[in-house]
Amino acid sequence: MRIGIIGSGSIGLLFAACLSKNHRIHLYCRRTEQLHQLQQGILLNGKPVAMDNIKTATTEDVPEKVDLWIVAVKQYHLLSLASFFGKIPADTPILFLQNGMGHLDYLGTLEHRNLFLGVVEHGALKKSDREVLHTGAGQTRIALFGGREETFVNIHRLIHTPDFPFILEKDYRGMLVGKLVANAIINPLTAIFQVKNGELLQNPYFFRLMKETFLEIQEVLQLDSPEQSFQNVIRICEKTKENESSMLRDLKRSKETEIEAIIGYLLKEAEKKGVETKLLRFLYIGIKGLENKR
Amino acid sequence: MRIGIIGSGSIGLLFAACLSKNHRIHLYCRRTEQLHQLQQGILLNGKPVAMDNIKTATTEDVPEKVDLWIVAVKQYHLLSLASFFGKIPADTPILFLQNGMGHLDYLGTLEHRNLFLGVVEHGALKKSDREVLHTGAGQTRIALFGGREETFVNIHRLIHTPDFPFILEKDYRGMLVGKLVANAIINPLTAIFQVKNGELLQNPYFFRLMKETFLEIQEVLQLDSPEQSFQNVIRICEKTKENESSMLRDLKRSKETEIEAIIGYLLKEAEKKGVETKLLRFLYIGIKGLENKR
Numbered sequence: 001m002r003i004g005i006i007g008s009g010s011i012g013l014l015f016a017a018c019l020s021k022n023h024r025i026h027l028y029c030r031r032t033e034q035l036h037q038l039q040q041g042i043l044l045n046g047k048p049v050a051m052d053n054i055k056t057a058t059t060e061d062v063p064e065k066v067d068l069w070i071v072a073v074k075q076y077h078l079l080s081l082a083s084f085f086g087k088i089p090a091d092t093p094i095l096f097l098q099n100g101m102g103h104l105d106y107l108g109t110l111e112h113r114n115l116f117l118g119v120v121e122h123g124a125l126k127k128s129d130r131e132v133l134h135t136g137a138g139q140t141r142i143a144l145f146g147g148r149e150e151t152f153v154n155i156h157r158l159i160h161t162p163d164f165p166f167i168l169e170k171d172y173r174g175m176l177v178g179k180l181v182a183n184a185i186i187n188p189l190t191a192i193f194q195v196k197n198g199e200l201l202q203n204p205y206f207f208r209l210m211k212e213t214f215l216e217i218q219e220v221l222q223l224d225s226p227e228q229s230f231q232n233v234i235r236i237c238e239k240t241k242e243n244e245s246s247m248l249r250d251l252k253r254s255k256e257t258e259i260e261a262i263i264g265y266l267l268k269e270a271e272k273k274g275v276e277t278k279l280l281r282f283l284y285i286g287i288k289g290l291e292n293k294r
Numbered sequence: 295m296r297i298g299i300i301g302s303g304s305i306g307l308l309f310a311a312c313l314s315k316n317h318r319i320h321l322y323c324r325r326t327e328q329l330h331q332l333q334q335g336i337l338l339n340g341k342p343v344a345m346d347n348i349k350t351a352t353t354e355d356v357p358e359k360v361d362l363w364i365v366a367v368k369q370y371h372l373l374s375l376a377s378f379f380g381k382i383p384a385d386t387p388i389l390f391l392q393n394g395m396g397h398l399d400y401l402g403t404l405e406h407r408n409l410f411l412g413v414v415e416h417g418a419l420k421k422s423d424r425e426v427l428h429t430g431a432g433q434t435r436i437a438l439f440g441g442r443e444e445t446f447v448n449i450h451r452l453i454h455t456p457d458f459p460f461i462l463e464k465d466y467r468g469m470l471v472g473k474l475v476a477n478a479i480i481n482p483l484t485a486i487f488q489v490k491n492g493e494l495l496q497n498p499y500f501f502r503l504m505k506e507t508f509l510e511i512q513e514v515l516q517l518d519s520p521e522q523s524f525q526n527v528i529r530i531c532e533k534t535k536e537n538e539s540s541m542l543r544d545l546k547r548s549k550e551t552e553i554e555a556i557i558g559y560l561l562k563e564a565e566k567k568g569v570e571t572k573l574l575r576f577l578y579i580g581i582k583g584l585e586n587k588r
Contacts, residue, residue, distance in 0.1 A: 192486060193583060205583030209576065278572040282503065289487060289499030 001158050002026065004066040006059065006081065007073035008034055010124035011097060013132035015070060017044040018164040020053040026064045027056050028084075030077075037129035045133055059084050068155055069094040070118075075103050075261035085110060093155055095142060099183055100261030101176050102268075107145060114147030116155070117172045119179045123243060136240065139165040143172035177221060181229055182236045183262045185213050187247035188283040191257070191290065194248065198241025201234065210237075216279045220270045251290050259287040295452050296320065298358060300375065301366035302328055302350075304418035305391060307426035309364060311338040312458040314347040320358045321350050322378075324371075331423035339427055353378045362449055363388040364412075369397050369555035379404060387449055389436060393477055394555030395470050396562075401439060408441030410449070411466045413473045417537055430534060433459040437466035471515060475523055476530045477556045479507050481541035482577040485551070485584065488542065492535025495528065504531075510573045514564045545584050553581040 001023045005012050008029035016027045029035055038056040042049040055064070063069075063084060073081065075098040088094070093114035096103065107115055123136025144152040153168070160166040169175045186197055189209055193199075200206045214230050223229045250257045263284040270277045295317045299306050302323035310321045323329055332350040336343040349358070357363075357378060367375065369392040382388070387408035390397060401409055417430025438446040447462070454460040463469045480491055483503055487493075494500045508524050517523045544551045557578040564571045 193580065193587070195587065199588060202588075203583050203586055205579045205586060208579050209583065212572075212576070212579075278506075279576055282506070282573055282576060285499045285502050285506075286487065289497050289503065292497055292499060293487070293489065294493060294496075 001068055001155075002064070002066040003159075004028065004064060004069045006069065006071045006084070007077070008038060008056075008129075009072065009074070010126035010132055011120055011122075012070075012072035013042060013126060013130075014044070014122060014124040014134060015072060016054055017042055017049045017132065018134075019159070020049060021163075022161065023053065023159075025054045026066060027054055028059050028061070028063075029056070030059055030073075032058060034129040040130060043127075043131040046131075063087050065089075066092065068092070068159070071096045071098070074098070074256075074258060075100055076256065076258070078103055078106055085112070088112065093147065093151055095155075096145075097140075098261065099179065099258050100265050101180055102261045102265040104145075104176075114151050115145040116142050116147075116152060117145045117176065118142045118166075119175055123240060125249075135243065139167050141167045141169045141175050143169040143175050145172050177223070178229065178232055180262065180265070181214070181217055181221070181223070182233045183258075184217055184266055184280075185210050185233050186237055186240075187245045187257075187262060188259065188287050189213065190245040191247040191251050192283070192286055196241065197237050197243050197245055201237050201241070213279055213283070216277050217266060219275050220266050220273065220277060220280070247287065251287075257287055257291060259284060259291075263287070295362055295449075296358070296360040297453075298322065298360040298363045299366060300353065300363065300378070301368075301371075302332060302423075303366065303368070304420035304426055305414055305416075306364075306366035307336060307420060307424075308338070308416060308418040308428055309366060310348055311336055311343045311426065312428075313453070314343060315457075316455065317347065317453075319348045320360060321348055322353050322355070322357075323350070324353055324367075326352060328423040334424060337421075337425040340425075357381050359383075360386065362386070362453070365390045365392070368392065368550075368552060369394055370550065370552070372397055372400055379406070382406065387441065387445055389449075390439075391434075392555065393473065393552050394559050395474055396555045396559040398439075398470075408445050409439040410436050410441075410446060411439045411470060412436040412460075413469055417534060419537075419543075429537060433461050435461045435463045435469050437463040437469050439466050471517070472523065472526055474556065474559070475508070475511055475515070475517070476527045477552075478511055478560055478574075479504050479527050480531055480534075481539045481551075481556060482553065482581050483507065484539040485541040485545050486577070486580055490535065491531050491537050491539055495531050495535070507573055507577070510571050511560060513569050514560050514567065514571060514574070541581065545581075551581055551585060553578060553585075557581070 003023045004026045005016050006028045016025050035058050041051050090111045091113055094112055095116040095118050097118045097120055119141045121138035125133040125135050156166055156168055200210050218226050247257045263280055266280055297313055297317045298320045299310050300322045310319050329352050335345050384405045385407055388406055389410040389412050391412045391414055413435045415432035419427040419429050450460055450462055494504050512520050541551045557574055560574055
């Protein structure tokens, strides 16, 4: 396939490097400086990636004609891509990989007919503008949000490989909620207390805060199987125990975090349902404070 | 007067240095290593203090006969002084300078008849075992907890000087509550977010958390003039804006914090009254987690 990847952060770089073995990749970034870096070639785990199948450009350029778009920018950058999306044919399928659920409303406003959602379970760490580490081999779960089932299944058949697997999911909401719950607990707690993911499990006090935060999320989302959902959070935490969460990394590098997409979404849901969420509000305001720390 | 000072932390050292101008001081510390340091002489703001009026010993030694005891150890060390207190005559007045209010029950168990409480509003920073900085000239508020009013007023007359002032307070509970509220807000928030006291006022997000924390404390304590009480917290925060709170400093030096005496006390009060305190519990568990951080 010809695959367009929008966004050259850790996920964009990882997908470009891994998918370029079997597909022709068009990789887009925002900044010209990064484009110059990318043109020197991408490094995956310190090794140069063959660039024969990878073309690079910025999102100011005209989008190439491709068979699939993969959107790997942070949720808060989606709006700035309006003009770029405007130039993409309405029938080209688009796969969105954002965290949180705040972007679902936005997807409804697009003219594009075939929309897929994805949840990335790979560990990826951007070392520089052209260098990415695949810190944890995982998978990408994908689900149909809107459009033809046949197109979706066909794309899956073409993109899935055992080395870089894509898993079909029936229910996009359930899939996103699972990731959202894990992100809403692991990200702010690790960022506020400045610990690796694993310390939330090892330190009995932080583990209590995980539970208390989960209980509040459960009040908001009314999950069908809360036990199973909390076990899933523990599993992710255990699997990524040596990692720093993206929110902790963002704060350390004075970057905007995804707090709005994650806890911000839960606070809006809570308000709709009239649920009081003192802890989630504390986490939200606390992370905002840290983003604005001198 | 002859004054015994128990505890050679920042407050004990500051009081020994400042009161030794007019009184004979017996200063007690816990550790033999610190005793050896103290015997080389105390430094106040980098300058040697005349040691003619200061004798040093450890709390393992027999207490001298003095006219007033000043207890300047952390609340959580009070219990370990039982044997030392046992050797102090029951009519010698004792002034307790601990933060929080958890020690009031303990005071009721002592055989001593003249008990005073104090709240220190000086800025003091211990640089080493024998060196203290007076970072903010303030005052010490004192109130009678039990015993003869005449003894209390007499001690005040002897100890107060314009250079190192002591202010008489009528109501020990009101005096302690004021400090407790300020400590309960400023200490955990600055410690968790690792900011100086002033940033709680300057960063609008942290300021919102100050307010939310205060509202929960108000639900527990049912203060008579909440507005005035919150203004008092702001005033203290402003006055100490360049300081790191003692809790932040304790965590940085991997020392036990006073969270138990401060938020622990409020949680117990909340439980007695059946008030739910999600934020205070979060702060309490969070600080405990940081104390136990790898």
